[in-house]
Amino acid sequence: MNAIPSVNLEDFISNNPERKSKFIQDIGGAFENIGFVALSGHFLSDELVQQLYDEIKKFFALPQSSKDSYEIQGIGGQRGYTSFGKEHAKGKKEGDLKEFWHFGQYVEENPKLAQEYPANVMVNELSDFNSVGEETYKMLEKTAKYVLRALALHLDLEETYFDEWIKNGNSILRPIHYPPITKEPQNAVRAAAHGDINLITLLMGAHGKGLQVKNHEGEWIDAIAQPDQLMINVGDMLSRLTNNQLKSTIHQVVNPPKELWGTSRYSIPFFMHPVSEMPLNCLEHCVTNENPKQFEDISAGEYLNERLIELGLVKK
Ligand SMILES: O=C(O)CCC(=O)C(=O)O
Numbered sequence: 302m303n304a305i306p307s308v309n310l311e312d313f314i315s316n317n318p319e320r321k322s323k324f325i326q327d328i329g330g331a332f333e334n335i336g337f338v339a340l341s342g343h344f345l346s347d348e349l350v351q352q353l354y355d356e357i358k359k360f361f362a363l364p365q366s367s368k369d370s371y372e373i374q375g376i377g378g379q380r381g382y383t384s385f386g387k388e389h390a391k392g393k394k395e396g397d398l399k400e401f402w403h404f405g406q407y408v409e410e411n412p413k414l415a416q417e418y419p420a421n422v423m424v425n426e427l428s429d430f431n432s433v434g435e436e437t438y439k440m441l442e443k444t445a446k447y448v449l450r451a452l453a454l455h456l457d458l459e460e461t462y463f464d465e466w467i468k469n470g471n472s473i474l475r476p477i478h479y480p481p482i483t484k485e486p487q488n489a490v491r492a493a494a495h496g497d498i499n500l501i502t503l504l505m506g507a508h509g510k511g512l513q514v515k516n517h518e519g520e521w522i523d524a525i526a527q528p529d530q531l532m533i534n535v536g537d538m539l540s541r542l543t544n545n546q547l548k549s550t551i552h553q554v555v556n557p558p559k560e561l562w563g564t565s566r567y568s569i570p571f572f573m574h575p576v577s578e579m580p581l582n583c584l585e586h587c588v589t590n591e592n593p594k595q596f597e598d599i600s601a602g603e604y605l606n607e608r609l610i611e612l613g614l615v616k617k
């Protein structure tokens with residue numbers, strides 16, 4: 302496969318059974334194959350997207366000392382600011398050429414979880430940054446909930462199978478800034494090849510060149526979305542749960558050609574996580590003679606912690 306298929310979430314939400322089942326078939330097929338899909342008909346308005354870009358550009362343009370004041374020790378970069386070069390892909394020593402911010406869950410009606418998650422960090426310099434981040438988080442979470450409902454049906458589960466696990470889930474909205482490149486990067490890229498940790502990722506900002514996806518032939522193909530589309534991909538948690546029926550595909554963000562070194566890239570992934578108690582044990586009907594069980598039983602919380610250590614964000 303050399304292109305990323307497109308789907309429209311309005312088909313799933315429509316009360317038209319043919320449109321709904323075609324959506325399920327298309328997204329299920331894409332995720333069993335290339336692991337990526339470009340999705341329109343989501344819940345983000347153009348205005349909200351523009352506001353978020355304006356806010357994050359202003360944030361990353363603040364003096365380094367202001368940004369550093371939002372880098373909180375001891376929480377594995379799970380909220381607030383993570384400085385340039387800190388995160389590296391699994392097995393790689395060079396840090397990625399990026400800095401980023403994390404908005405986390407806005408817990409409702411669950412004091413225990415509100416205690417367990419680190420608090421969101423509030424930016425003082427920008428009056429709209431915090432509220433625009435929160436609104437975007439909620440709209441992406443809502444979009445992801447419907448995508449997971451479609452996948453539940455594709456997997457012959459109850460449509461609402463994931464709902465209880467993602468309510469107040471440990472999801473993260475990560476605006477990323479890849480700054481202009483000023484000198485020849487020694488072996489470092491904007492984002493080295495990796496698979497995402499979580500259930501699914503919804504990515505804003507894949508509209509120019511940069512993001513590449515590895516297909517089954519081992520070739521890197523460009524993943525470019527239309528302005529109204531989010532790029533959505535399967536993460537390792539969903540791949541484990543489905544015994545690799547749904548594919549978490551390796552992807553990367555390459556450095557631009559030298560004439561474009563002077564330009565920043567901004568992208569905004571939303572990593573949809575369940576609550577930590579969700580078991581990621583392979584679903585029974587995904588384990589067959591042809592596809593024997595490939596993964597050990599583990600909970601989402603334990604798995605996340607293992608992976609954050611590999612990324613250099615959490616110390617052992
Ligand atoms: O910047 C991008 O387009 C993708 C970033 C990404 O893959 C990630 O942060 O996991």
Ligand SMILES: [Fe+2]
Binds near residue numbers: 495496497552
């Ligand atoms: Fe990724």
